[in-house]
Amino acid sequence: MAPQDGDPRRSRPDFTTGGVDSARAGLVRLQQEPPVWTFGDLRIRRYRATDHATVLELHREGLAQVGLRPGDGVYYDHDFFRMEDIYLRNDGEFIVGELDGELVAMGGLRRADLVPGGSARAFGGYAPGAPKLDAVEMVRLRVRPGVQRRGFGAAVVLALEQRAAEFGYRVLRADTTELQEPALKLYRNFGWKETRRELIGGIVNIYLEKKLR
Numbered sequence: 001m002a003p004q005d006g007d008p009r010r011s012r013p014d015f016t017t018g019g020v021d022s023a024r025a026g027l028v029r030l031q032q033e034p035p036v037w038t039f040g041d042l043r044i045r046r047y048r049a050t051d052h053a054t055v056l057e058l059h060r061e062g063l064a065q066v067g068l069r070p071g072d073g074v075y076y077d078h079d080f081f082r083m084e085d086i087y088l089r090n091d092g093e094f095i096v097g098e099l100d101g102e103l104v105a106m107g108g109l110r111r112a113d114l115v116p117g118g119s120a121r122a123f124g125g126y127a128p129g130a131p132k133l134d135a136v137e138m139v140r141l142r143v144r145p146g147v148q149r150r151g152f153g154a155a156v157v158l159a160l161e162q163r164a165a166e167f168g169y170r171v172l173r174a175d176t177t178e179l180q181e182p183a184l185k186l187y188r189n190f191g192w193k194e195t196r197r198e199l200i201g202g203i204v205n206i207y208l209e210k211k212l213r
Contacts, residue, residue, distance in 0.1 A: 020189050023154035035095070035163065039155035042105065047083060047094040054103045055096065056080050062142040066179040073201025074177060078124040079115060079139075086110050086126065091133055093163045094140070097152055104144040107156040109164055112137045112173055119200045135209075136169040141183055153186050161190070164212060171211050178204040 023039070030036045034046040047055065059077060068075050079086050087094040087108050097105030112135035116125040138160050143153045164172055174192065176183045184206060188194075192208040199205070 019151070020154060020158075022151050023158045026151065027155050027158050029162075035093070035159070037155070037159050039097075039151065041099055042152055042155060043098045044095050044105075044155065044159055045098070047088070047096055047106070047108075049083075051096055051103060052080070052083070055106055058103065058106060058142050058144060059140060061144070065145060066177070068177065068179065068203075072203060073119050073122055074203050074205060076122045076124070078126075079110070082126065086114055090114065091167055092136070093160065093167075095156065095159060095163075097143075097156060099147060099152075104147050105142065105152045105156050107141040107160050108139050109136050109160050109167075110139060111135075117175070118198060118205075133168055133170075135171045135173050136164050136167065138164070138172055138174045141186070148182070153182070154189070157186060157190055161210075161212075170213055171209055173207070173209045175205055175207045178206060184208075 026039050028038045030038060035044075036046075037044040056077065059080065063069070063075060083094060086092065087110055090111060092108065092110040092114075094108040095106065096103050099105075111133070114126060114128075115121055115137075116127075138157070141153060141156060143156075161172065172192070174187055176187070178184075187208050187210075190210065192210045195207045195209055197204055197206050
């Protein structure tokens with residue numbers, strides 16, 4: 001039965017569509033530092049060390065879902081073993097989404113000068129950041145397969161865009177592969193523009209960016 005006039009469900013945001021408008025209507029900031037949001041039943045908070053095993057498993061599950069594997073020139077996970085250095089203590093952020101006590105979504109921001117681009121990423125490179133904050137990468141967007149298409153990815157993107165603006169970055173950058181169509185669609189829905197493509201190990205890597213100011 002559809003909600004009738006006067007029914008409180010009538011004005012409740014629809015969190016199932018995954019759209020940008022749904023994310024903006026439904027994402028609620030509960031706490032500034034450390035940041036906490038809600039999106040329907042999803043609670044989004046900062047990563048903790050106790051999340052490590054689940055975050056790594058979610059990352060690997062997401063790449064396996066689209067056929068990406070270690071050794072393909074695109075796959076890498078060395079940043080998950082330096083979460084404090086690369087994300088939390090270096091003008092970045094890493095957030096996770098919990099649903100009924102289970103970690104089901106995640107995403108991070110890291111300074112674009114910390115980890116090399118292209119195929120060099122697969123070799124585990126890392127460098128200290130420059131003094132000036134300019135570009136930040138949005139990375140590691142993952143949503144557990146069983147709860148996809150409920151807007152959780154859009155909520156994580158919006159929360160990370162908020163954090164990037166709060167840090168004072170000028171531009172957001174990201175890259176994904178041709179195989180990861182949902183991620184590519186999500187970025188484009190939020191106004192990101194493709195800047196170039198690169199063939200790495202037979203896989204097309206797509207680079208995107210979005211200006212914040």
